[in-house]
Amino acid sequence: MSDIVHDDLTESADDHDSHGHHESTGVDNRKLGMWFFLSSEFLFFGTLITNYLLFKGRDFGPGSIYPVEFYDIPFTSISSFVLLMSSLTMVLAHAALVRGDQNQTRTWLAATGMLGLVFVSGQFFEFTEFVNEGLKLTTNPAASAFFLLTGFHGIHVVVGVVLLLSLWGKSVRQPGGLSPEQGLSVELVGLYWHFVDIIWIVIFVVVYLIQ
Amino acid sequence: MATIAPQKIATVFRRPEATTGFWSWITTVDHKKIAVMYGYTAFGFFIVGGIEALLLRIQLAGPDGTFLTAAQYNGLFTTHAVTMIFLFVMPMASAFFNYLLPLMLGARDVAFPRMNAVSYWIFLFGGIFIYSSLFFATNPAPLGGNLPGGALDASPLGSIPNGGWFLYAPNSGTQFSPGTSIDYAALGLQILGIASLISAVNFIVTIFNMRTKGMRLLRMPVFVWMTLIVAFLLLFSLPIIAIALFMLTADRQFGSVFFVASSGGDPILWQNLFWLFGHPEVYILILPAMGMVSEVLPVFSRKPLFGYPAIVFAGGAIAFLGFGVWAHHMFSSDIPTVAQAAFGLSTMTIAIPTGIKIFNWIATIWGGRIRLKTPMLFSLGFVALFVIGGLSGVTHAIVPSDWQQTDTYYIVAHFHYVLFGGAVFGLFSGLYYWFPKLTGRMYNERLGQVHFGLMFLGTNLTFGPMHWLGLQGMVRRTWVYSADTGLGPWNMVVSIGAFIIALSIFVFMVNWTWSKRKGEIAPNDPWDARTLEWTIPSPTPEYNFGVEPTVTALDDFWHQKYDEDDEGRAVRRPEADELVDRLIEANGNPTTEIHLPAPSYFPIIAGFGMMLLAYGIIYHTRPWGIPLIVVGILMLISSLLGWGGEPLEEVHEEHLDGQGDSDHDPGSLDPNQESTPRELAGVED
Amino acid sequence: MSQAVEVHHPKPKDYIRIAVVLGILTGFEIALFYLESAVGDDLPGWVFPVALLSLSAIKFLMVVAYFMHLRYEKPMLSRVFSIGAVLALSLFLILLAISGQIVVFG
Amino acid sequence: MSGRQSKRVWRRYALLGLTSLLLAACSEQTLPLNSLDPKGPIAERIDGLFWPVFWIAVIVFFLVQGALLAAILIFRDRNVEGQKEPKQIHGNAVLEVVWTAIPTLILAGIAVPTISAVFDLADCPTGAFEVDIVGHQWWFEYSYPDYDITTANVLVIPTETEVCANMTSDDVLHNFWIPNLNGKRYLVPGSNTELRLNADEPGEYWGQCAEFCGLSHAKMRARVIALDQSDFDLWVEEQQEVPEPPAEGTPEWEGLQVFQQAGCTGCHVLAGVNEPSRQDVTVVAPNLTHFASRSVFAGATLPSGFDPTQxxxxxxxxxxxxxxxxxxxxxxxxxxGLTADQIDALIAYLESLE
Structure with a gap:
């Protein structure tokens, strides 16, 4: 914490103020709030990943089955790649908006949302497969932890898709496209989206690839 | 003044317009009104939790008590803890944060006023949700178990959550707690956690971003610092309990087996996760009180806080270390020896920053000119009692001693000295200190001192003997003890003490109610104080500051009033009285138009939707369960969208002095953003 | 949103380059997975986890630095973000350590 | 005003002092669960750790509260005209260092014996006398793997012997605590914990489940009876015998009929009655084979008192x-729904099971 303080001790809080009352740190309230929220999200996912790691190696007695026996690595690799690329389209959408290119913004926002949907559908398919093959939430704690972790991540993706599509809807509906201020919303949704992506980067390796 | 012009906006509801009366409270986004609602709600729950404590103490006054049944007792000790922690101390602290943060920082509101209102309503409905278990929950005996007479516990008291606030697995699982009462506790805590997480983000951003000109971080009052630290603790500890509660709810409702030992689940994992949150939670409860005491002691000693940076740093250190000591709640549990030793050591280190605070406080009053007014008495009481709690805390860091002490009344004594003698005394100190600010009137000093005297006596009579009882072998959470254990006499003393505390609280309520209406009109700066909230009229005007203050030092207001002579003694500047009057005058009569965030219906709808969602989850197997979930989610989404759809402020011709403020759920979208003057101003920068 | 900050942003081309690198790193990860299945027994047990974790850490940092443009923001935001990351990492490593013992001895 | 004020403060502290005096005076009472009354080497080691820390705490308590009280008394506002304002002292770096360093040193001093005790007391020594403890809602089951004895509520151990209890739970968390002999330790379903017990003298030591374990947690109590080695050997012999069935027509025999017909055998095991081989039975209730040899029953809650009559x-x-x-x-x-006659018969039977 003292590091955060340091910035502020050396520069006066009112350096950037010309008039009225604005952000003492020079970072928009919403953006600052978003970064703190994302920082806190590490603890959410940290707990879930830890659960999985704790249970994945335990012995649940004879005849028990483990999520690792069900993984379809080629399939998950593709959906991981899809999510990774959606981060690219997201950042392109934001870059286009900064340039003032409303058309491209619209396209890339839609593309990001679509890629997100593809990822979620893939996860839905994966879950269905697992359940059909006999791995259920109720099977054992390792299975419970797997479903809760990936499910919780999946819900994050769904929320992101909803946000993206509603932004896209606005950019289509509004005559001049997104306003510069809505650029901040795009930026915030982008931060959230990239965060969901980096969490998957970790999950992909820690849960799926490390044996 | 707030200009509220009706305007046509495409929202579900017409914009609320009331500025007084019932609807103004329901729709308010004013941090002061929200604070008042937090305060009264929290105090209401304090009375409930207190009555629960008295019932427990009646039962335990003598051996083999028959006043309560086992089910009632187990329910009452659970809800007593939940109520006092989550529904009293935390929201009461939140009331202070809400009221004081903007005032101490020189701001017109918090960073996200509507999120602030959402926090309050979610908290309120969360509390109602937990207590609705009285009427809706069930608490049958575990499968195969028999209750006296073969019947369920008939009274409503028998149906409240009864697994302890810690909800230890596997007792909290469906096998051993088959009814719905545990679900009420788990989901209720989840809801309260969401409310706190939202406020944590809000407070952090407020503190970082809403400081007035010149208010550098190290010029902020200690109370603001402690708020910041608490908000960080909430931000990083709540996610852990949120996931743990998700896991418990999933176990109970959807058949996962995280904590079901017979399926390979791990009950100790619950303990780890719970205390990873639970220990920082202790500091969440005590740090706000430490902040208030750090404000009160200097004012009533007429000296600056001794070692301001040390006190701030110690607060940060306590918070940081607080994350690394959770396993000391589990010394007799199934953790390896090396971990026991390591956590014993880390626990001991907490005593160091705590000591720094205590010593600095004593140094603050040392050499001062101590006025023993009620707020000061409570602050001094805080220091005295907290020292006892801190010292007994060190004795449980001695791991083998803790093997004897844990789960006995010795622990109960320890944390009540910290949380009642500490946190609650601090909160009362604050309530008396800022009473004139809130109401514009003075409380009755004599009654205040009677309150303090009774409460100090009652606290020591209640919690002092508990040390002894614990060492003599009285185990916690037992609804009866046998006369043979010889624990009877001291239990009687404890119970008498509890009623003395109750009496003192009654005195407080009389004082408050009477003084609020009939008390003397408070002078502008009744305590000759040091911080910005005393430079504005009392009660605080809706816009807080008529003129945005500029600060040049820590305790800026004091330095404006006082100079130092050659010896370093404070000397009141001749123009001080005039200055105070002028400041109050200017702040009470703004020359420019001030735009305030407009009230909104959506926060209360969001809070209500959250509660419906929770009911829906508990009863998802009933035909009306799923519809309830859907309605709850729809209410949540529609209120978030609706709230995104209404501008924070009404549209103005010209932007004169916009509220530094933007209010959005992070990630929610705002189609009318361009109409918000503040945002335009932001772009101009 | 300050325009002054936006100026430093990479061009779309740069983003695509970064994405290509990310894709290649993902390819490496998958390759490592199959390599471990094939020759894992001949190497010490820590080699593959360490390699995989390093690759994912690099990807993680690239996304954070460029796509979330944390590199171009005020340092304060990096600190805000890393508090959560570091805290989560250290707490859960400790938790894994003490619980791991339970598995070993229990 | 200020004079009266200070008197009040004094009175408060006087009362506090009085309370602590009373506290000391009452310690003569019989307190079977007193954790400050060690009756074996392990409890003594813990006790020896507690008191020094306690006295250090007492000293710190008096120093700090004394300073606080002195400050209040010396520097209170006397409310007289012309009283000078205090010097505006903002802090003192040397003092900060001092009051950081001194507690650190004290804590370091406390830490050394603590850590060594943690490790010394942690594991059962090899070759210890073994018992298994299983926690049930709401009673403790004890078995002796080396002697093929299963009993409940009363744990009998030899004196001056390292006893190692291997513990687990059948349902929820429990916590086994015999304050005179050692601190407490959880019983965890699905895993094993160890607790060492060692009693110097023969005697009856009281205990209590310390972790909240559901409705009747308060009534989950325990007794440990320590016997000299020779008495213990006798006890073992007695416990290994299978009781003779009572002669037909006696009250005991009628009790046995009730026992078999009223449903008791559905849960309780009784050697020679419904226990062909001990291993096959799933335990849901205490083994009653030698019921009459146990001083307490019903989760060690009955009969109450120290030396109850028959x-x-x-x-x-x-x-x-x-x-x-x-x-x-x-x-x-x-x-x-037993009748009074059935109960009398059952009592006659159960009390014959020495």
């Missing part, structure tokens, strides 16, 4: 058999 014992047993859930709410032993 009449008191039988009265307690009658009340327990008549309505168990009223004594232990949630009890898995139901109210079987």
């Amino acid at each position: 009449e008191e014992r039988e009265a307690a047993l009658a009340s327990w058999l008549a309505d168990p859930p009223s004594i232990k709410p949630g009890s898995f032993m139901p109210d079987l």
